Amino acid sequence: MKEKLSALMDGELDVSEIDGLLAEMKRKPELSNAWYDWHQASDSLQEHPLLSPQFMQRFSARLAEEPTVVAPQRLKRSSVMKKLLVPLTAAASIAFVGVAVWQSNTVLNIAPSMVAVQSNHKVVAKAPAVRAYLAAHSQESGNVLAERDIVYANFGTETVR
């Protein structure tokens, strides 16, 4: 598992193994420690400055206070999203909607909200109550659009051809 982490650091781990590894990191401090130590060594070789010892500890505390961002995006040139997207016909366009929600104590299930429409139709963003589901990280079907609710939101709508 640690060797996989080393490969991840170099961007050489198979995409399908990343989620499992990240889950394992949450369980095993030695993996987080390794990530930290290896970057320390690497940065030192390139003569980046030292930071105070509590830098990450302080930052983690601040980040914990922040509302959790949930805004699944389509990133350009991303191989991850290529695997997730439904194959498109030439006439179809896809609108992606990003939402930011406040973290609550209950676990949120939020799916990427995607609408496939014909290209000569303009996507009209409606303003209903926002219901969102967290995309399951599992990629068993490779098609996260199957049987997901469609969510519309007021902001962040983008039509991509």
Added chain:
Amino acid sequence: MIQRTDRDIDQELVVRAQAGDKRAFELLVVKYQRRVARLLSRLIRDQNEIEDVSQESFIKAYRALPSFRGESAFYTWLYRIAINTAKNHLSTLGRRPQLLADYEDEEGESLDAAAQIPDYHTPETELSNRQIVSTVNAVVDELPSELRTAITLREMEGLSYEDIAAVMNCPIGTVRSRIFRAREAIADKLRPLLDIVGRDKRW
């Protein structure tokens, strides 16, 4: 240095952070904390301020994640946020930055101009950093040659595993294993030193 494969791992972590995984974002912060601090040290002199503004920059980047769509590499987007955060910080204090330059280039090429400006290490961090650097170099020098070659080609030359395998005439799996073993050997020697100069509690 930032390599092509860095963009891939960054994208993978950014996608997950955008989907609600804060831990993925923290991994990016661990990766870029010192680079951002080094960048800001060209604008801000005081070490405490540098760290505060660095943290502020990462928080701002986290909040801005919904607007990041991968038009640029994550790190150039991050660096832009950091520089703007630093400028705002300085202007609220009524100060001008040490260097005013235009950091518009998408690929970060123009950021190299900042490399000409000396940054402001404190004597203490300078000494500790030199100790860490010399320790790391000493460990690398003592590694078996195949481990040393692999980690050097990866860390200093930024070669991909595939390229390293071609150079070393061995399978990619062997490259991966050698780099991993080299990192572990370095970390083992580094940990006692980090305990002395101070290290982050497990986060």
